[in-house]
Amino acid sequence: MGSHEQALVSLLNQVALSFDGAVLGVALAYVAVRSVLKFTFNSTALDKLRKAPSISVSDLRSLLGDSETEGNSENSQLVVVRGTVEAKPVVDSSCKSFRPSILVSRESGDKAVVVQRTQTCIYNEWKGFLGWTSDLRAIFSKSWRQQESPSFRTVPFVLIDGRLRTHADYVVVNLDGSRHPLPLTTVYHKLQPINASPYTFLQALFGHEYPVGLLDEEKILPLGKEINAVGLCSFRDGIAEIKSSKDLPYFLTDLSKDQMIVDLAFKTNILFWAGILFGSMSVAILGYAAVRNWNKWKECRQRRQLRQRNQDVSNDADSQAVVDDEPEEVPDGQLCVICLMRRRRSVFIPCGHLVCCQGCAISVEHEVTPKCPVCRQEIRNAVRIFES
CATH class of the missing domain: 3.30.40.10 (Zinc/RING finger domain, C3HC4 (zinc finger))
Structure with missing residues (x-):
């Protein structure tokens, strides 16, 4: 470990243990609160997921009924739908859009409904001859600097029952407002080196970051992929539509309902014990810090009172001595x-x-x-x- 790393570790250690560990206790309390909040969210999601029925697309109409009402939160029901990805214009001739009905991967040529292309610039850093690089600046500058340039394209798509020859029943997937991860498949992954330039030499000389490579990735949601959709499903103009739920950590996934329940239960248990552990540690550290600082405050107050009493006694003695020494006839x-x-x-x-x-x-x-x-x-x- 270099001198910069040792200085950084020493600084972080002093900050964490300042006020007899009160800062560390507050940080652990924050982690405990976050763990409890996530545990509450996952527990609620786990209960809802266990109660949600798991059906195929063809059985969706029998479950929800043949309602023609507008889909809203009151008429929506949380379901787990298993289906195959298909472009919407293929099953719905009334779907008209200026966008292409199917996307094609530029690298692999696969047909897809979602294409995500990401270019990530990889940086390297050298201390430089002048040694001006600060590790603290390097840590935070990497988190503040935008190193990725993603592009995301999608077309309207639906889930159909792949076992049936006809696709009279389908459910439209609504991605509006969803921030859940998608079950994308990587079709292209390549790291290209960046040739050095005179400007790169100057960056390295003065200890600045300089690019060394460009990672190019392409991920798609291909046609014909069988996935699960977990969300609120309702009928809109006689057509089933499913959208994501903010109360669940899943939306479109490769996992089955049982696998999602096992995964979510494991995360919930981890968060539960993490909340207890960090909460207990924070209470112990904050209690120790409170007792230590209370004792220090009492000792400081006692010393201040003793000093004040001694000063008062000294002032009284000096005043008495000055009073006794009144002006008189002196040679x-x-x-x-x-x-x-x-x-x-x-x-x-x-x-x-x-x-x-x-x-x-x-x-x-x-x-x-x-x-x-x-x-x-x-x-x-x-x-x-x-x-x-």
Whole structure:
């Protein structure tokens, strides 16, 4: 591990353990809350998925009825539909669109209804001769910088029952508003190196990122692929339509209903125990930090009160000494060299000069750099002299 990495780890360790671990406790509490929220979401989704019927496209009309009403949330039902991907214009002659009815992969030539092409620029980083690269900047700049340029194309498609020769029954897949991952198939994956240029040399010299390769990928949802659609299904003008549900983590998937239930139950258990673990750790750390900081605050308050009491006692003693040392008839050789009104009462340590009264000696002693008014030597304190 280099010096930059060690400095970064040391900084993160100091931040995490600051305030006796309170920052670390808050971070763990945040993770615990997020785990509990995800656990609640997955538990609700698991219950809904278990209750949802799993049927084929041909049995969908018998389940939902032959309703001709507009599809809305009140008439929709959560179902798991198994079907084969097909372009909508193939089964619905009334479907008219300016877009092509079927997409064709540019690399493989496969027919599809969804084509996603992504170009990812891969960067490398060298410290450079000048050593100006900061690891902290490198970490965050990679997350802020857009390194991918995806393109997503789709055409209207439906799910049909592939076992039947006729496709009188089908369900339209509505992707509007869906952010769920799609069961895409990778048909092209190639990494192309980028030739270096003089500008690349300057970037490497000064420790900046420079591109070294371009990863080109193409994924498609091909025709004839058998998938499951999990969502809210309803009839719109006599045609079945299914759309995604925000309460479920799945929409279009290769998994069967049983596989989805097993996968979701496993994630739910992980989130449950993670919430308990991180919650317990955060409570323990925050409790320890609270007790430690409370004790430190009490000790600081006690020291402050003790210091204040000592200062009050010292001020009372000094005031009493000044009051006792009232001006009187004093020979000229025994007058204070500062006020020329009171008798010389205090000796400066370490020089030993007896030249000031008690009040003036206290004033000299409280200066930032107290010095004897005669020899200008720095003094530590002043001692009052009493005559017997």
